[in-house]
Amino acid sequence: MTLADPDHPVGHTPLPAHPAGPADWPAPTLAAPVDATAALPGSKSITNRFLVLAALANDTSRIRRPLRSRDTLLMAQALRDLGVVVRDHEGEDAGCHDWIVEPAPPRGPATIDCGLAGTIMRFLPPLATLADGPVVFDGDLHARTRPVGPVLDALRALGASIDDGGRGAMPFTIDGRGGLRGGTVTVDASGSSQFISALLLSGARFEEGVTIHHVGKPLPSLPHIQMTVETLRDAGVVVDDAEPDTWRVEPSEINALDVTVEPDLSNAAVFLAAALVTRGVVHVPAWPAVTTQAGDRIRDVLAQIGAEVQLDRAGLTVTGRGLHGIDVDLHDASELTPVVAALAALAESPTWIRGVGHIRRHETDRIAALATEINRLGGDVDETDDGLVIRPRPLHAGLFHTYADHRMAMAAAVLGLRVPGVVIEDVATTAKTLPDFTRRWTSFLSGDVASTERPARAGATPRGGRR
Numbered sequence: 001m002t003l004a005d006p007d008h009p010v011g012h013t014p015l016p017a018h019p020a021g022p023a024d025w026p027a028p029t030l031a032a033p034v035d036a037t038a039a040l041p042g043s044k045s046i047t048n049r050f051l052v053l054a055a056l057a058n059d060t061s062r063i064r065r066p067l068r069s070r071d072t073l074l075m076a077q078a079l080r081d082l083g084v085v086v087r088d089h090e091g092e093d094a095g096c097h098d099w100i101v102e103p104a105p106p107r108g109p110a111t112i113d114c115g116l117a118g119t120i121m122r123f124l125p126p127l128a129t130l131a132d133g134p135v136v137f138d139g140d141l142h143a144r145t146r147p148v149g150p151v152l153d154a155l156r157a158l159g160a161s162i163d164d165g166g167r168g169a170m171p172f173t174i175d176g177r178g179g180l181r182g183g184t185v186t187v188d189a190s191g192s193s194q195f196i197s198a199l200l201l202s203g204a205r206f207e208e209g210v211t212i213h214h215v216g217k218p219l220p221s222l223p224h225i226q227m228t229v230e231t232l233r234d235a236g237v238v239v240d241d242a243e244p245d246t247w248r249v250e251p252s253e254i255n256a257l258d259v260t261v262e263p264d265l266s267n268a269a270v271f272l273a274a275a276l277v278t279r280g281v282v283h284v285p286a287w288p289a290v291t292t293q294a295g296d297r298i299r300d301v302l303a304q305i306g307a308e309v310q311l312d313r314a315g316l317t318v319t320g321r322g323l324h325g326i327d328v329d330l331h332d333a334s335e336l337t338p339v340v341a342a343l344a345a346l347a348e349s350p351t352w353i354r355g356v357g358h359i360r361r362h363e364t365d366r367i368a369a370l371a372t373e374i375n376r377l378g379g380d381v382d383e384t385d386d387g388l389v390i391r392p393r394p395l396h397a398g399l400f401h402t403y404a405d406h407r408m409a410m411a412a413a414v415l416g417l418r419v420p421g422v423v424i425e426d427v428a429t430t431a432k433t434l435p436d437f438t439r440r441w442t443s444f445l446s447g448d449v450a451s452t453e454r455p456a457r458a459g460a461t462p463r464g465g466r467r
Contacts, residue, residue, distance in 0.1 A: 004373070023428060024424060024427065025438055026421070027400075027417070028416060028417070028445055029417060029418070030274070030277075030278050030445055031422045033278045033279050033281070034275060035280055035447065036274070036283075036446075036447050037196060037282075037283045037285065037444075038284050039286075040264055040268055040284065041263070041264065042065050042067040042261030042263060043169075043263065043264040044067050044069060044264060045119070045266075046231070046261050046293070046435045047067045048072055048123065048350050049123075049197070049228060049231045050066070050261065051072070051075050051076060051099070051101065051234070052075075052123050053129065053231060053257060054256070054257050055079045055082070055084040055126065055208065056100075056103060056201075056204075056254045057103050057255060057256045058103070058253045059255075060101065060256055061070045061101045061257040062089065062099070062100055062101075063098060063259060064259065064260040065399045066261050067433070068396070069432060069435050070434050070435075071119060071433060074120055075123075075124075076099065076269075078114070078120055078124055079101075081111065084104050085101070085102035086102075086103075102300070105130070105131075106131035106135075107115045107133065108128075108134050108135050108176045109133045109135070109136075110134075110136070110138045111134065112124060112128075112138070113138065113139060114137055114139035114140075114143055115139050115336070115432070116139060116143045116193065116432060117143075117432070118194050118362075121143060121304070123201055124195065125148070125155060125162075125172075126151070126198055126201065126202035128176055129159075129174055129177070129180040130176065130177030130205060132177070133176055135173065135176055135317055135329040136171060136172075136173045137170050137171060137172055137173070138170050138171040142364070142403075143170055144170050146168060147168060147192070147361055148170065149167075149168025150168075150187050150189060150191065151187075151369065152172065153162055154199055154212075155180070156389065157161060157185045157186075158180055158182050158210065159180050159182070159183075160174065161174075161175035162174055163175070163319075170359060180205075180232055181204075182206025182207050182208040182210050183206075183209075183210065184210075184372055185210065185212055186215055187212055189214050189216070189219055190214075190216040190217035190218065190219065190239040190358070192220065192358065193219055193220055193221040193224045196212055196219070196225050196228075196243075197227075200229065204232070204249050205254045205297075208248075209248070209249050210249050211248045212246065212247045212248075213246050214245040214255075215245075217247055220331060220332070220335060220358040220375075221295040221333070222332050223403035224292075224294060225291065226365070232254075233295070234257065234259065235254045235257055236255035237250075237252055237254055238252065248310045262288050262291060262293065263287065264292065264295065264433065264434070265287070265293045265295030265296050265298065266293070266295035266333075267295075267433060267434050268298065269295065270337040270413055271284065271444060272284065272298060272302060272307075273317045273343055274417055274444075274445070275318045275319060275320040276302065276305060276307050276318075276322075276323050276343060277343070277418050278320060278417060279321070280319075281317065281319045281463070282317070282318050283304045283315060284318075288414060290309070294333040294336075297332065298333070298339075301336065302318055303419065304324075304328065305322075305324055305343055305347070306321050306322030306323050306324045316465045323411055324347055324348055325344060325350045325352055326344075326352075327351070327352040328340070329354045330354070330356050331355030335407060337353060337356050337366060337387075337388075338408055338411035339407070339411055341374065342412070342414035342415050343414060344388075344392070345381070345395065350391045351358070351388075351389075353388045354387045355387055355388070355392070356386060360407070363404060363407070363432075364403035366405065366408070367388060368381075369401070369405065370411065373411075373412070376391070377397075378395045378396045379392075380396060385458050395415065395418075396419065396421070397419065397420060397423075399423045399425055400422055400430060402425050402426050402429050404426065406431075406433055406434065408429075408435070409424050409427050409430045410434075412424040413437075
């Protein structure tokens with residue numbers, strides 16, 4: 001579909017334009033090539049998977065170097081609300097606290113605040129069926145538009161009692177009965193790979209285990225499902241994924257974990273993009289040589305756009321050599337779309353981003369939002385059914401709306417490196433996965449390595465790798 005009016009894209013109602021407010025932040029512009037190191041906190045996706053498995057394990061677990069962001073702090077609190085002990089423990093690095101997780105049978109009644117986290121609203125309902133009372137799920141206003149129906153329908157088919165008023169979205173209530181029959185279920189997970197991961201994570205605790213068959217369009221973000229499978233195997237759970245679009249988990253115990261969380265490779269994208277925009281050099285230490293994180297795809301994408309990319313024992317180093325348009329399918333790494341779109345808007349030739357139609361149902365309709373905001377700054381972006389066509393044009397200053405979406409804010413930060421006067425609306429939304437983003441970003445651009453990796457304060461209140 002094509003935008004006739006860039007302020008009113010098809011299928012999306014953007015926030016109205018307004019003057020910059022106290023929550024808005026002028027994005028720094030950089031005239032010189034960046035030469036910096038970005039030492040990043042842990043992966044949100046891995047941290048929350050470890051937390052769920054640790055809550056179901058047969059003994060106490062230790063999660064080292066977990067990410068402490070809004071999504072993970074809300075997950076830890078949700079598990080506490082269900083009776084699990086999640087406490088801080090002094091880590092091996094100064095100022096860094098690990099999480100100790102002491103499992104307990106889930107209990108109700110409980111109310112779970114999901115914020116805007118898909119990993120909570122989708123991963124915890126299967127666990128909540130094991131509770132001994134009702135568990136209510138709700139979250140931010142924007143979260144009530146995110147689909148949960150495929151998970152809820154699958155749980156009903158496996159024996160759960162759920163009241164969602166027929167909405168397939170929050171708020172809803174799981175009538176926990178202390179266990180779930182389990183068995184075989186068919187799911188259309190074409191809207192989110194999290195629908196599969198959610199059932200896999202708790203499946204070993206169902207009476208009959210679980211066998212999941214996916215039907216429908218191709219699954220998005222397959223690496224995230226593989227991440228879930230490998231995490232389960234780390235905990236001693238047998239997962240059979242030999243048959244395409246089918247996963248089998250036998251009923252079994254889940255072993256306690258002692259694991260270290262890898263750096264978040266998706267969050268690294270905004271820092272690495274700075275190398276291309278400024279023709280500079282960016283280094284990310286501890287980049288894993290082997291990983292299930294979809295964000296690892298950024299290495300190939302940046303190389304296509306015009307970077308020199310080197311991965312060795314010291315980490316990943318990206319050197320900007322050019323900024324060219326590309327034709328790229330990001331179906332399996334769709335969280336990279338906002339940063340790639342920002343780079344495309346600054347490139348020397350057009351870009352086609354394909355295969356990401358499912359991101360219309362993320363924190364916001366990311367396809368429509370990106371087209372709207374880049375065009376608002378003078379860009380030339382059209383929506384397609386499954387992506388974007390971006391033709392570079394000179395951009396100008398303006399307010400970049402984020403729609404409560406952390407990835408939109410990161411895209412704006414990339415644009416601001418080249419375009420003076422870009423103001424990021426509600427930049428604090430980045431706390432969802434990357435706490436204290438504005439300090440990290442400015443420290444990174446000034447070459448202050450140590451402050452980019454300072455962890456969030458242990459036990460902070462949630463806000464708007466293997467070993």
